Amino acid sequence: MTAADDALxxxxxxxxEVAGVLTRVGGENDLSLTQLRVLGILRxxxxxxxxxxxxxxxxxxxxSGLIDRAQRRGLLMRGKNPDDGRVxxxxxxxxxxELVERVHDxxxxxxxxxxxxxxxxxxxxxxxxxxxxxxxx
Numbered sequence: 001m002t003a004a005d006d007a008l009x010x011x012x013x014x015x016x017e018v019a020g021v022l023t024r025v026g027g028e029n030d031l032s033l034t035q036l037r038v039l040g041i042l043r044x045x046x047x048x049x050x051x052x053x054x055x056x057x058x059x060x061x062x063x064s065g066l067i068d069r070a071q072r073r074g075l076l077m078r079g080k081n082p083d084d085g086r087v088x089x090x091x092x093x094x095x096x097x098e099l100v101e102r103v104h105d106x107x108x109x110x111x112x113x114x115x116x117x118x119x120x121x122x123x124x125x126x127x128x129x130x131x132x133x134x135x136x137x
Contacts, residue, residue: 046089
């Protein structure tokens with residue numbers, strides 16, 4: 001096997017491990033992986049439905065349905081963009097932020113046995129490498 005094959009294998013194994021944790025924690029909080037992704041994106045920003053749909057690779061109607069369900073649960077809201085009143089943004093409610101923080105803590109605890117093996121320099125290196133790998137061209 002080449003170094004590239006080893007890297008691919010490690011990425012796939014890691015993806016399965018993280019996806020398994022996210023699926024379990026999401027399920028315990030009545031959230032799908034896609035819903036978790038939406039909440040994660042909106043954790044610290046507002047976004048337009050079209051931006052969310054494009055980022056997640058979903059069509060606008062699917063994205064609107066996801067937002068509608070989260071809005072009915074009191075997790076997300078729609079409102080005018082503060083910079084351009086013609087634009088409607090989606091953003092987190094306090095209940096949504098509370099849920100995201102709880103899920104984040106649960107995921108952190110679940111992955112701690114793995115990330116806890118790394119010293120601070122290794123964690124920084126891991127973050128830097130994953131940023132390079134996950135950045136879209």
